[in-house]
Amino acid sequence: MKSLQIAFALLFTFTGLFAQRNAPRIISPEIQEDNSVIFRLLAPEASNVKLRGTMFSDFSGKEMIKNEKGVFEIKIDPLESDIYVYTFSVDGVTTLDPSNNIVVRDGSHIESRLMIPGEKVDLYDVKDVPHGRLSAVWYKDKVLGMTRRCMIYTPPGYDNSNEKYPVLYLLHGAGGDEEAWISRGRANYILDNLIALGKAEPMIVVIFNGNVLATSAPGETPLALRIEQNNATMATPGAMVGEKMPASIVEVLVPFVEANFRVKTNRENRALAGLSMGGYQTQKTTNLYPDMFNYIGVMSMGHYGQFGNYNKEEHVAQLKALEKADPALYWIGCGKTDFLYQSVLELLKLYDEIGFSHIYRESEGGHSWNNWRLYLSEFAPMLFKEK
Amino acid sequence: MKSLQIAFALLFTFTGLFAQRNAPRIISPEIQEDNSVIFRLLAPEASNVKLRGTMFSDFSGKEMIKNEKGVFEIKIDPLESDIYVYTFSVDGVTTLDPSNNIVVRDGSHIESRLMIPGEKVDLYDVKDVPHGRLSAVWYKDKVLGMTRRCMIYTPPGYDNSNEKYPVLYLLHGAGGDEEAWISRGRANYILDNLIALGKAEPMIVVIFNGNVLATSAPGETPLALRIEQNNATMATPGAMVGEKMPASIVEVLVPFVEANFRVKTNRENRALAGLSMGGYQTQKTTNLYPDMFNYIGVMSMGHYGQFGNYNKEEHVAQLKALEKADPALYWIGCGKTDFLYQSVLELLKLYDEIGFSHIYRESEGGHSWNNWRLYLSEFAPMLFKEK
Numbered sequence: 001m002k003s004l005q006i007a008f009a010l011l012f013t014f015t016g017l018f019a020q021r022n023a024p025r026i027i028s029p030e031i032q033e034d035n036s037v038i039f040r041l042l043a044p045e046a047s048n049v050k051l052r053g054t055m056f057s058d059f060s061g062k063e064m065i066k067n068e069k070g071v072f073e074i075k076i077d078p079l080e081s082d083i084y085v086y087t088f089s090v091d092g093v094t095t096l097d098p099s100n101n102i103v104v105r106d107g108s109h110i111e112s113r114l115m116i117p118g119e120k121v122d123l124y125d126v127k128d129v130p131h132g133r134l135s136a137v138w139y140k141d142k143v144l145g146m147t148r149r150c151m152i153y154t155p156p157g158y159d160n161s162n163e164k165y166p167v168l169y170l171l172h173g174a175g176g177d178e179e180a181w182i183s184r185g186r187a188n189y190i191l192d193n194l195i196a197l198g199k200a201e202p203m204i205v206v207i208f209n210g211n212v213l214a215t216s217a218p219g220e221t222p223l224a225l226r227i228e229q230n231n232a233t234m235a236t237p238g239a240m241v242g243e244k245m246p247a248s249i250v251e252v253l254v255p256f257v258e259a260n261f262r263v264k265t266n267r268e269n270r271a272l273a274g275l276s277m278g279g280y281q282t283q284k285t286t287n288l289y290p291d292m293f294n295y296i297g298v299m300s301m302g303h304y305g306q307f308g309n310y311n312k313e314e315h316v317a318q319l320k321a322l323e324k325a326d327p328a329l330y331w332i333g334c335g336k337t338d339f340l341y342q343s344v345l346e347l348l349k350l351y352d353e354i355g356f357s358h359i360y361r362e363s364e365g366g367h368s369w370n371n372w373r374l375y376l377s378e379f380a381p382m383l384f385k386e387k
Numbered sequence: 388m389k390s391l392q393i394a395f396a397l398l399f400t401f402t403g404l405f406a407q408r409n410a411p412r413i414i415s416p417e418i419q420e421d422n423s424v425i426f427r428l429l430a431p432e433a434s435n436v437k438l439r440g441t442m443f444s445d446f447s448g449k450e451m452i453k454n455e456k457g458v459f460e461i462k463i464d465p466l467e468s469d470i471y472v473y474t475f476s477v478d479g480v481t482t483l484d485p486s487n488n489i490v491v492r493d494g495s496h497i498e499s500r501l502m503i504p505g506e507k508v509d510l511y512d513v514k515d516v517p518h519g520r521l522s523a524v525w526y527k528d529k530v531l532g533m534t535r536r537c538m539i540y541t542p543p544g545y546d547n548s549n550e551k552y553p554v555l556y557l558l559h560g561a562g563g564d565e566e567a568w569i570s571r572g573r574a575n576y577i578l579d580n581l582i583a584l585g586k587a588e589p590m591i592v593v594i595f596n597g598n599v600l601a602t603s604a605p606g607e608t609p610l611a612l613r614i615e616q617n618n619a620t621m622a623t624p625g626a627m628v629g630e631k632m633p634a635s636i637v638e639v640l641v642p643f644v645e646a647n648f649r650v651k652t653n654r655e656n657r658a659l660a661g662l663s664m665g666g667y668q669t670q671k672t673t674n675l676y677p678d679m680f681n682y683i684g685v686m687s688m689g690h691y692g693q694f695g696n697y698n699k700e701e702h703v704a705q706l707k708a709l710e711k712a713d714p715a716l717y718w719i720g721c722g723k724t725d726f727l728y729q730s731v732l733e734l735l736k737l738y739d740e741i742g743f744s745h746i747y748r749e750s751e752g753g754h755s756w757n758n759w760r761l762y763l764s765e766f767a768p769m770l771f772k773e774k
Contacts, residue, residue, distance in 0.1 A: 045479035048432065088480075092432035095482035101495040101605045108488040113606070126602075126609045128534065131525035138518035147515065159647060183606070215513070218488045219500070219570070222513045260546060 026071060028099040029086075029114050035078040037114065039086070040099065044070025046090050053086030053114070054368060055079055057337075061089055081118020082370050083186070085111035104183045106369070107175035108218075122193075123377055124186045129196035130156030134188045136220075139256045143248040148209060149216035150253070151178050152261065153188045155195055155202035164262045166269035166384040167204045168295075169249065170376075171278025177217040178209040184369045187376060194380055201384040203271075206257055210278050212244050246285035250292055268328075271383050273297025275372045276340075280304055287318035290325040294386070297331045297379045300367050302343025303350060319356045328386045330358040333375040337366040413458060415486040416473075416501050422465040424501065426473070427486065431457025433477050440473030440501070441755060442466055444724075448476055468505020469757050470573070472498035491570045493756070494562035495605075509580075510764055511573045516583035517543030521575045523607075526643045530635040535596060536603035537640070538565050539648065540575045542582055542589035551649045553656035553771040554591045555682075556636065557763075558665025564604040565596040571756045574763060581767055588771040590658075593644055597665050599631050633672040637679055655715075658770050660684030662759045663727075667691055674705035677712040681773070684766045685719045687754050689730025690737060706743045715773045717745040720762040724753040 028040040039051050041064065049072040050061030064072035072088075085104060087094045096103060097112040104113045115121050132155045141148045155165065170187060172180040181187040187205055194200035215221055249272070258265045272293040274282040279301025286296050304310065322330075334344040351358050361378065365371050415427040426438050428451065436459040437448030451459035459475075472491060474481045483490060484499040491500045502508050519542045528535045542552065557574060559567040568574040574592060581587035602608055636659070645652045659680040661669040666688025673683050691697070709717075721731040738745050748765065752758050 041480065043478065043480045045435065047478075090480045090482065091430065091434075091478050093428065093430045093475075093477045093482055094485055095477065095480055096497065098481055101497070103490070103492070103497050104606065105490070110483065110488070110490050126607055131534075133522050133524050135520050135522040137520050138513075147518075219491065220513055 026099045028097050031114075031116065032075075032078075035081075035116050035118075036075060037079060037116075038073060038075045039064065039088075039097070041072045041088050041090070041097065042070060043072055043090055046072070048089075048091055050089040051076075051086060052089060052094075053084055053111075054370065055084045055086070055114075064088075079114075079116045081116050081120040081122075083121065083124060083184075083373070084114045084116070084370075085109075085184070086114060087111050105217075106172075106180045106184045107177055109175070120374075124189055124193075124373060126189055127193055127196070129192055131192050132156050132188060132195075133159060134182065137260075139253070141248055141252045143244055143252050144212055146215050148214075149178060149220055150206055150208040151182055152257070153191060153205040153207070154261065155191065155204065157202065158204075158262070162262070164264045165202060165204045166264050166271070167206060167257060167261075168271040168273065168380065168383060169253065169293075170205055170207045171210045171272075171274030171281055172207075173274075173276030173278055173300075177211060177214060178207050179217045181207045181376075185373055185376065190373065190376055191380060194377065199381045203380075203384060204257070204261060204263060206253065208249075208253055210245060210274065210281055212248070243284075245281045246288045249281075249285050250289045254292070267291060268294050268386060269384060271295035271297070271329075273299065273331075273376075273379060274301075275299040275375075276301055276367065280307075286322060286327075286330075287315070290318070290322040294327050295329045295331075295383045296327055297329075297333070297375070298347075299333045299372055299375045299379075300335065300338050300340060300344075302334070302340045303346040305346070306343045315350075316354055319351070319354060323354075323356050329382055330356070331361065331379055331382065332358055333361040333363065333371070333379070335363045335365040335367065335371045337364075338371075339367055413486045415484055418501075418503065419462075419465075422468075422503050422505075423462055424466060424503075425460060425462045426451065426475075426484070428459045428475050428477070428484065429457060430459055430477055433459070435476075435478055437476040438463075438473060439476060439481075440471055440498075441757065442471045442473070442501075451475075466501075466503045468503050468507040468509075470508065470511060470571075470760070471501045471503070471757075472496075472571070473501060474498050492604075493559075493567045493571045494564055496562070507761075511576055511580075511760060513576055514580055514583070516579055518579050519543050519575060519582075520546060521569065524647075526640070528635055528639045530631055530639050531599055533602050535601075536565060536607055537593055537595040538569055539644070540578060540592040540594070541648070542578065542591065544589065545591075545649070549649070551651045552589060552591045553651050553658070554593060554641075554644060554648075555658040555660065555767065555770060556640065556680075557592055557594045558597045558659075558661030558668055559594075560661075560663030560665055560687075564598060564601060565594050566604045568594045568763075572760055572763065577760065577763055578767060581764065586768045590767075590771060591644070591648060591650060593640065595636075595640055597632060597661065597668055599635070630671075632668045633675045636668075636672050637676045641679070654678060655681050655773060656771060658682035658684070658716075660686065660718075660763075660766060661688075662686040662762075663688055663754065667694075673709060673714075673717075674702070677705070677709040681714050682716045682770045683714055683718065684716075684762070685734075686759055686762045686766075687721055687725050687727060687731075689721070689727045690733040692733070693730045702737075703741055706738070706741060710741075710743050716769055717743075718748065718766055718769065719745055720748040720750065720758070720766070722750045722752040722754065722758045724751075725758075726754055 026040045026042050030038040049064040051074050052061045064074040066072050100112045102113040132153050135152045137152050138149050195202050270293045272282050279298040413427045413429050417425040436451040439448045451461040453459050487499045489500045519540050522539045524539050525536050657680045659669050666685040
């Protein structure tokens with residue numbers, strides 16, 4: 001068995017480019033007993049290495065110190081249980097942590113992941129509970145004129161029953177794609193855990209791409225669309241918002257899901273939620289189609305008057321129609337340090353002014369996945385309780 | 388709409404760490420008319436940047452030249468249509484290409500992707516054809532004592548019919564996981580395209596994790612297992628091979644798939660194939676269970692006598708039993724420059740010696756995904772033709 005191990009070690013090192021060969025083994029990140037964390041990077045030729053990450057409130061980066069073996073190191077203060085992402089800056093170039101093979105993506109933001117164990121992360125982790133099935137599914141979108149990919153979570157038991165389920169439609173933020181709520185949001189595992197705990201109803205979750213120029217996440221995209229999409233994503237993200245998203249959701253995506261999955265097809269069993277740009281798209285869609293969704297979630301997105309071209313009269317009329325349709329839940333969540341916080345207060349002010357029913361949840365923190373995972377954990381249990 | 392674009396551009400840059408802010412936009416990789424490629428990296432503070440990639444036959448790296456704007460650049464010779472992966476080395480530290488948001492993974496090897504258009508890549512790309520559904524599915528493995536994740540491709544039409552399908556079980560190489568055949572191998576799109584062209588029978592493909600210590604790809608893994616698995620993966624990959632894999636496949640995975648998917652459950656409708664370590668596991672499994680699989684594919688893996696602890700008598704007896712079981716196909720593929728090429732010749736010699744029926748396909752190139760995608764493209768059309 002010994003020689004077999006050596007042989008496969010050879011195979012292993014031979015087949016890739018990423019490993020630093022003949023180099024000492026570096027452990028990074030190393031979580032200490034007290035949840036402080038040591039980060040390390042072997043970079044004998046580099047002069048300057050910084051650590052950036054979502055555990056810090058600023059993006060300037062923390063200087064790492066080089067030891068005599070060429071290893072840059074930093075120890076940071078104990079962290080709360082949560083998921084963080086980070087990168088190193090090596091002589092000014094952003095890199096992943098080569099010692100950490102867990103990499104997550106939110107659109108073009110590709111980062112190394114750090115999970116600090118504890119109660120919060122327990123809800124985001126893969127636990128010994130029944131797991132739903134997560135599928136990548138392609139569908140034709142006549143409104144956007146393209147074949148698109150979405151991710152569909154079917155709850156445990158779906159494949160072995162004839163039961164019909166309610167559906168949550170879930171949108172990401174600007175620059176993201178249909179993988180963001182999986183990779184960064186861990187929506188499928190949050191649902192697994194909430195359902196196992198009896199906190200959420202078994203439901204289908206449809207996670208789709210809110211970028212109207214994109215067929216799918218970058219890695220999947222047809223070659224012909226790749227460059228165009230990259231340019232759009234990187235240079236002019238505003239182009240992604242589009243005014244066609246509400247029609248795409250209501251006229252294409254919902255009918256597709258209802259025709260191809262065992263789904264309860266009435267309004268009482270449909271929810272729509274989104275974060276940031278997806279929160280804007282959620283507002284727009286439910287304002288335009290007040291009879292479609294019974295549960296509505298707006299995460300980290302405020303009054304869209306801030307974006308100009310604003311018609312207050314129209315907005316108020318739409319909200320009144322939506323109020324009349326009487327959705328079971330209109331939920332708004334925002335963090336106190338979110339850069340959109342003021343615009344959320346403006347939205348709440350408008351809603352109070354016109355007597356539009358809603359629930360507001362204010363959390364610590366800002367415009368971050370730490371909040372969006374938390375919001376999903378709180379929002380999903382409120383869904384589909386009205387029978 | 389203009390101010391909306393600006394607002395979302397702000398959102399977009401605010402939410403991530405990866406983008407180099409206030410920096411000139413760098414295009415990389417840039418594919419020229421003649422399929423030569425320019426790679427660029429903005430790194431004004433770096434002294435030394437190299438390009439490494441699977442388009443080169445050696446791993447030493449090609450020096451990139453810094454211009455007066457701090458952009459390192461290299462133009463490489465025209466490439467054949469195929470998929471390549473590459474990284475930069477910045478002052479000795481391996482990094483992704485920050486201008487390319489397409490990142491692929493084979494286990495711990497996380498690299499930037501380059502697709503050169505043309506006939507070959509047409510088969511690997513997302514085309515305007517019906518697409519199968521790709522699902523991440525968890526199952527209990529009593530042989531390995533853990534809950535594990537596999538990827539299951541169901542062909543177009545599966546969800547809207549009562550038809551039963553044949554199944555190809557597909558294994559990755561050392562250091563990889565159940566995502567490798569998707570991320571690097573594009574197995575789902577290859578099947579979509581082969582089925583649409585009428586070249587392959589509609590089939591289910593089960594892509595599973597051949598590392599007996601791992602529950603799943605690193606990003607999914609339960610926190611408790613993460614460190615143990617990383618250590619095992621990085622330091623002692625031989626431990627992954629395990630002797631339990633054949634029983635795990637035959638006693639757990641196949642029964643699970645046959646109980647939970649609409650599958651033809653006889654030997655005639657089962658295929659097993661694997662690359663490198665997975666080719667070893669394929670040999671071991673079909674030698675031990677000659678009556679299970681009718682189609683067998685061994686990619687880039689030779690005679691396992693090379694690994695020591697070898698019992699020729701046993702091996703020959705097993706092959707004779709397998710010959711007697713008369714599988715419809717025993718296919719071996721290897722590249723001429725594969726470092727296992729000599730051991731493949733030894734395997735062929737043994738098979739010839741004892742009159743064991745097989746088909747041998749020798750290709751250009753080596754131990755690489757360029758070959759494994761090609762082999763799947765050729766192997767899949769040979770499956771399930773015996774009615």
